[in-house]
Amino acid sequence: MAKKQIRVGVLALQGSFREHLSHLSKLFEELAKSEDYSEYEFKDVAVRTAKDLEGLSGIIICGGESTTMSILLQRKHLLNPLRQLIREDHLPAWGTCCGLILLSNRVTNNTSLKLGDLKYEVIGGLDATVDRNSFGRQIDSFTETIDLSGATGEEIHDFNCVFIRAPVISGLGNARSLAKIKRNDTELIVAVRNDTVLGTSFHPELVDGDYRFHKWFIDEFVLT
Numbered sequence: 001m002a003k004k005q006i007r008v009g010v011l012a013l014q015g016s017f018r019e020h021l022s023h024l025s026k027l028f029e030e031l032a033k034s035e036d037y038s039e040y041e042f043k044d045v046a047v048r049t050a051k052d053l054e055g056l057s058g059i060i061i062c063g064g065e066s067t068t069m070s071i072l073l074q075r076k077h078l079l080n081p082l083r084q085l086i087r088e089d090h091l092p093a094w095g096t097c098c099g100l101i102l103l104s105n106r107v108t109n110n111t112s113l114k115l116g117d118l119k120y121e122v123i124g125g126l127d128a129t130v131d132r133n134s135f136g137r138q139i140d141s142f143t144e145t146i147d148l149s150g151a152t153g154e155e156i157h158d159f160n161c162v163f164i165r166a167p168v169i170s171g172l173g174n175a176r177s178l179a180k181i182k183r184n185d186t187e188l189i190v191a192v193r194n195d196t197v198l199g200t201s202f203h204p205e206l207v208d209g210d211y212r213f214h215k216w217f218i219d220e221f222v223l224t
């Protein structure tokens, strides 16, 4: 019987797209050996043009710099196709850090930006507000081990979460919180989801050899 083709795209304009593609391809090598996934044939796809979006079952928007990425999305004519796919057609999507910002409906701390004739535009899809650069400057980047087992229902008790000039989810509409960290006695939301869109302030693609979070995205969002 022909296998079901599962193509997972990674927006590859700027930022940590190579790391996501490498995580996916290694994960897919593992899944190809597993009886549980024998009905599927997986492929990771670098998305650079609107044509690359054809036939995708899911998409990842990587870490990077959201102002730059917003400009590139507009110049490459990818912003509107992605809005259509993610917001109207409910293509499963996951954004890490900059990707979370671009997938949120509301962004704060982005007002002083002059972009020539362009505006700071996001894709949206997550009914949440994110505050950019919420932990301060690049030098204030940090790693924290978080128990993601409650959030994912998987054995991800200790996940190495890398925060680089990360945003925080400062308001929730219909999206729901998945994970929090504590800073100065305040709980901050760092992962959020709705039915088809997932956002994390941290970067699972930067954790070498750990594909558990990527696997959960495939199982929970792409294959359901």
Ligand SMILES: NC(=O)CC[C@H](N)C(=O)O
Binding pocket: 062, 063, 064, 065, 066, 067, 096, 097, 098, 099, 101, 132, 133, 164, 165, 166, 167
């Ligand atoms: N690591 C990241 O993706 C950083 C995001 C970046 N600070 C922004 O606002 O776009």
